[in-house]
Amino acid sequence: MNIAILLYDRFTALDAVGPYEMLGRLPGAEVVFAATRPGPVRTDLGSLALTADVPLDEVTAADLLLVPGGPGTAGLLADEEVLGWIRRIDATTAWTTSVCSGSLLLGAAGLLKGRRATSHWICLDQLRLFGAVPVPERAVFDGKYATAAGVSAGIDLALDLAGRIAGETVAQQIQLVNEYDPRPPYTAGSLSTAPAGLADTLRANDLVVTAD
Amino acid sequence: MNIAILLYDRFTALDAVGPYEMLGRLPGAEVVFAATRPGPVRTDLGSLALTADVPLDEVTAADLLLVPGGPGTAGLLADEEVLGWIRRIDATTAWTTSVCSGSLLLGAAGLLKGRRATSHWICLDQLRLFGAVPVPERAVFDGKYATAAGVSAGIDLALDLAGRIAGETVAQQIQLVNEYDPRPPYTAGSLSTAPAGLADTLRANDLVVTAD
Numbered sequence: 519m520n521i522a523i524l525l526y527d528r529f530t531a532l533d534a535v536g537p538y539e540m541l542g543r544l545p546g547a548e549v550v551f552a553a554t555r556p557g558p559v560r561t562d563l564g565s566l567a568l569t570a571d572v573p574l575d576e577v578t579a580a581d582l583l584l585v586p587g588g589p590g591t592a593g594l595l596a597d598e599e600v601l602g603w604i605r606r607i608d609a610t611t612a613w614t615t616s617v618c619s620g621s622l623l624l625g626a627a628g629l630l631k632g633r634r635a636t637s638h639w640i641c642l643d644q645l646r647l648f649g650a651v652p653v654p655e656r657a658v659f660d661g662k663y664a665t666a667a668g669v670s671a672g673i674d675l676a677l678d679l680a681g682r683i684a685g686e687t688v689a690q691q692i693q694l695v696n697e698y699d700p701r702p703p704y705t706a707g708s709l710s711t712a713p714a715g716l717a718d719t720l721r722a723n724d725l726v727v728t729a730d
Numbered sequence: 731m732n733i734a735i736l737l738y739d740r741f742t743a744l745d746a747v748g749p750y751e752m753l754g755r756l757p758g759a760e761v762v763f764a765a766t767r768p769g770p771v772r773t774d775l776g777s778l779a780l781t782a783d784v785p786l787d788e789v790t791a792a793d794l795l796l797v798p799g800g801p802g803t804a805g806l807l808a809d810e811e812v813l814g815w816i817r818r819i820d821a822t823t824a825w826t827t828s829v830c831s832g833s834l835l836l837g838a839a840g841l842l843k844g845r846r847a848t849s850h851w852i853c854l855d856q857l858r859l860f861g862a863v864p865v866p867e868r869a870v871f872d873g874k875y876a877t878a879a880g881v882s883a884g885i886d887l888a889l890d891l892a893g894r895i896a897g898e899t900v901a902q903q904i905q906l907v908n909e910y911d912p913r914p915p916y917t918a919g920s921l922s923t924a925p926a927g928l929a930d931t932l933r934a935n936d937l938v939v940t941a942d
Contacts, residue, residue, distance in 0.1 A: 532751040532908065535778075539744040539881065542775045545941045549777035558770070558781045563754045565761035566747075567781035569770045618909075638909060656913050668909030669751065673882065678915040684941060687928075690918035691939040694928055696744065697830075697850060697880030699919030700912035701868050703890040706902035707911030716899075716906055727903040729757045729896060 519683065521549045522580035522607060524620075525559040525570045526600065528590030532669050533617040534568065537584055537676035543692045544684050552577045554599060562588045574603045579610035582679070586672070587618025587638060589725075594623060601627040613662050613679060617672035621665040625650050633660040638668035639709050639717070640725060654709075670707075673698065731895065733761045734792035734819060736835075737771040737782045738812065740802030744881050745829040746780065749796055749888035755904045756896050764789045766811060774800045786815045791822035794891070798884070799830025799850060801937075806835060813839040825891060826875050829884035833877040837862050845872040850880035851921050851929070852937060866921075882919075885910065 521541055523534055534551075542549045553559050553570030560567050585604065594600050604627040608614045616624050621637040624630050625648025635650045636642065636658040645652040656667045657675040666675035677698070681689035706712040719728070733753055735746055746763075754761045765771050765782030772779050797816065806812050816839040820826045828836050833849040836842050837860025847862045848854065848870040857864040868879045869887040878887035889910070893901035918924040931940070 530751070531747045535743045535747040538775075538778060539742070542777060543939045545939060549775070551778060563750075563761070565754060565783075566750060566763060567783075569779035569781065571777075571779075656909075656911065657915075668907070670885065670908045670910040670912065674913050674915060681915060686916065688939055688941055690916050690925060690928055691932060693914060693916050693918045694920075694924045695880070695932060695937050695939060696882045697868075697919055698882040698914055699868065699923060700882065700914065701886050702905060702910055702912065703869075703886060703893060704898065704902050704905050706905045707909055708906075711911060712906045713902060716902055720903060720907060725907050727755045727757060727900055727907060729900060 519544055519547045519582065520580045521547055521582045521584065522577050523549065523551050523584045524586065525551050525553040525568055526590050526594060527560055528562045528588050529559070529586045530588035530618060530669055531561040531566055531568065533586030533588060533620065533672055534584070536670060536673040537617060539696055540673060540676035540680055540692050541582065543695060544680055545688065550577060562590065574599070577607065580607050581611060582613040582615065583607045583611050585616040585620035585623050587616065587620040591619040591622050595626045605629070611662065613664060615664040615675065615679065617666040617675065618668045621645060624663070630663065633663055634658050635660065635663065635665040636667050637665065640721065731756055731759045731794065732792045733759055733794045733796065734789050735761065735763050735796045736798065737763050737765040737780055738802050738806060739772055740774045740800050741771070741798045742800035742830060742881055743773040743778055743780065745798030745800060745832065745884055746796070748882060748885040749829060751908055752885060752888035752892055752904050753794065755907060756892055757900065762789060774802065786811070789819065792819050793823060794825040794827065795819045795823050797828040797832035797835050799828065799832040803831040803834050807838045824874060827877065827887065827891065829878045829887065830880045833857060836875070842875065845875055846870050847872065847875065847877040848879050849877065852933065
């Protein structure tokens with residue numbers, strides 16, 4: 519199982535690392551982190567870099583492609599080097615997947631036309647720009663295309679994928695290794711559960727968290 | 731708010747990145763990833779490296795210290811360079827925290843004597859070796875010491891910490907930015923919910939996931 523994870527400047531760390539922690543534990547998984555230029559790639563918060571071990575042109579096929587999201591996607595929506603690579607890898611995959619605004623890159627690559635897909639709540643409607651059908655769910659499957667909602671949703675998507683790829687028992691082992699029995703101390707993780715006005719505050723501040 | 735996150739060879743990526751994604755979004759947060767030697771630090775699965783931007787001796791204080799876990803902890807339980815650094819930073823913190831087997835490093839540094847603490851289920855009892863009181867809960871607070879259970883539990887702990895540090899509204903903003911409304915597709919994330927025998931299988935295989 520060859521897994522390719524795209525990195526790019528100002529991606530969101532957990533978008534990539536949540537699914538990595540799940541899918542990287544599949545028996546036989548071989549994961550490669552790839553970017554336009556190999557070396558450290560900075561996340562959106564600036565204080566962390568993940569290493570891209572290989573340049574995009576050295577990855578020519580994958581069983582599973584994962585495209586994380588983050589503010590850096592905006593600058594790549596017309597980047598033919600990245601979009602062309604996504605299209606070429608997609609032609610070889612069993613699964614093409616994204617987390618958060620990574621689905622906008624799949625859309626910009628032309629892969630989601632007429633397909634149901636999801637994204638971070640702040641940019642879900644932008645999927646329409648690429649002919650996709652936005653679905654406000656945490657994980658959306660349409661054929662081999664699997665898209666997750668914002669950031670942490672990639673963990674749920676990846677565990678679902680693990681079960682589809684390797685069966686329920688393997689997925690449950692992965693869940694128990696990661697002790698994934700979530701107990702959020704607050705109930706504010708979705709538009710439908712968050713206190714009124716919270717999303718508007720975040721929209722007004724480009725998702726930057728502010729003290730009152 | 732200065733946050734120091736320790737990296738070391740064969741740490742578990744999500745142990746560090748889950749809390750980073752939450753705490754790094756606190757207003758005014760300044761996060762630094764530190765290791766014995768700066769540069770790329772490989773995770774337990776080998777296919778990912780996170781960058782340590784500074785060596786340990788350049789970090790002399792922090793408001794919050796986070797020690798992730800992973801198989802690499804075993805080799806550090808008598809490493810005076812790392813344990814001494816943890817003790818020195820702890821002397822300056824408002825919060826000293828760990829995820830997964832990171833609590834064994836806090837214990838080995840002598841910080842958990844007589845304190846309630848948790849860890850990954852596979853090594854929870856080892857906390858007794860350091861005079862700590864093992865508590866099989868997802869997040870355990872004892873004074874300024876906050877420990878999380880395995881891997882993904884660091885997300886819940888960090889969101890709890892975010893609320894204690896900056897208030898409920900900030901924590902809820904962070905939760906909504908990360909769309910943290912978990913929906914695991916399986917129910918196997920804890921010893922009490924996993925199918926019978928699953929933990930024994932993982933114990934027999936040193937937590938390496940195997941196909942049947």
